Amino acid sequence: MKTAPAPLAARSTQGSHITLTDGRSLVDGVAAWWTACHGYNHPHIRACAEDQLKRMPHVMFGGMVHEPALRLASRLSAMLPGDLERVFYTDSGSVAVEVAMKMAIQYRLNRGETNRTKLLSFRGGYHGDTLATMAICDPEEGMHHLFAGIMPSQYVVDLPRDNASTSAFEAFLNEHAHEITAIVVEPLVQGAGGMLFHDPAVLRRLRDAADRHGLLLILDEIFTGFGRTGTMFACEQADIVPDIITLSKALTGGTVALAATVARRHVYEAFLSDNPEHALMHGPTFMANPFACACANASLDLFETEPRLEQIAQINLLLREQLEPCRTLPGVKDVRVLGAIGVVEMEKIADPAALRTRFIEEGVWIRPFRNIVYLTPAFTITPDELSALTGAIHRVLSQGF
Structure with a gap:
């Protein structure tokens, strides 16, 4: 708060544009942190939201159920690969990952495998800002390194990208797999860690290793899900099925917060028991919020009826x-x-705030971080709007940033 520049005051949004209170209009290059995949204020999502708001904006999901949540769960299970069919709703991506972690740990506890409670994740990874998710992010991650040694310790290793890192990964699993319940990874793109790409072969390698060592595989598709990597879900490009997948961000088309943790049948069955303590005891107040579920269903309508891919x-x-x-x-x-996803990686960015200011002067909303300038526009962006973004990047970076 002491060093950051004052935030811009937004007044309205439409399509790929943000209008400020001073009247300026900015072309949004990041789609509201990758959520507004259909552009802002899509009329179909807005109409469905208004209809649900009139009928039932919210009702508790403890001991009750409602049509928007049931329909959304059915649609998600139908579009996800394999038998990913059991949907647990939360209200943010971080919590969706927390639930996936909790699910993976309790999966072992319910089976009497009390020694297998560690999570394995990867350097360059980012899975949220809540306490448990910080423990599986890159330990050098700028927002979280202050908490090193305070959070519960988890294993973080290099992604098996090449022969050397694959050998190291296999050696690590040979020594530690008996302690580990699950592998957690962002498929194809480690987003907030620096938009770091990896080949689908890496995901196949992880799936194979998980199967050989009896581990669960959790894919964090909060960023990559719903088309961002070119397929509806990134895991499709590797032709694998994770045991648990987390979804959020574009789930509601950028309208309102909603997340889902979806598990395969064999994970779900580990919680079926005559013992109530084997249930997954987690109940966010706004879980399966009907208004949010209606927006998500409307977003899925658009993927079905408009040519997003x-x-x-x-x-x-x-x-x-x-x-x-x-x-x-x-x-x-x-x-x-x-x-x-488009990324220009710099050797370094000396002053990200000054760079953001230059982009605003060019009439675009682009937020560089670390050493990258990136674009994750709405899928409905026009060619001229996209050219405004890429042209601004070239002009500004050519000035020596």
Whole structure:
């Protein structure tokens, strides 16, 4: 609060634009932290939201159920691969991951495997800001390193990307698998850790290792789910099925908070028991909020009726074409694109706040972090709007940032 520049005051949003209270309009390059996949204020989502708001904005989900939640769970289980069919609702991505962790640990406890309670995650990973999720993020992650030694200790290793890291990963599992319940990974893209990409072969390697060592595989698709990497879910590109998957962000099309942790049948069955203590005792107050579920159902309608994956493919082509010239600019280390994600990696960004200010002056909303400038636009963005974003990046970075 003492050092950060004053935040901008937003007045309204529409499509890929944010209008400020001073009248300026910015093209949004990050889609409200990757959530507004259909653009802001899509009329179908708004109509469904208004209808649900009139009928029942909320009711407790303890001992009650309602149609929006049931329909959404059925639709998610139908569109996810394999037998990912048991849906647990929460109200944020971090909590969805917390529930996945809790589920994986209690899965062992319910089976009497009381020594297998550790989680294994990867450097460069990011899974949320709540206390348990911080423990599976990269230990050097800028927001969390102050808590090192305070949080519950988990295992964090290098992703098995190549022969050397794969050998180290296998050696680690040979020594520690008997303590571990699950592997947790962001598939294809480690988002907040720096938009770090990896090949689908890495996910197949993790699935194989999990099967050989009797581990659960948890995929954190909070960022990657719902089309961001070019397929509805990133795991499709590796042709694998995780044991647990977490979803949020674009789930409601950026309208309101909602998250889901979805488990395969064999995980669910470990909680079925005559002993009430074997139940998953977790109950967020606003879990399965009907208003949020209605918005999520409306978002899924749009994926079914509008050409989102084709739009993503077109965004991918334009990002590749328009960001590639940045590769020759001073200080640029790499340019990479996957699905509707475009990244210009710098050697360093000395003053991110000043860089953000320059982008605002160019009429775009882009928020660099660490050493990267990235775009994750709405899938409905127009070619001209996308060109405004990529052109601003090239112009600003060519000035020496």
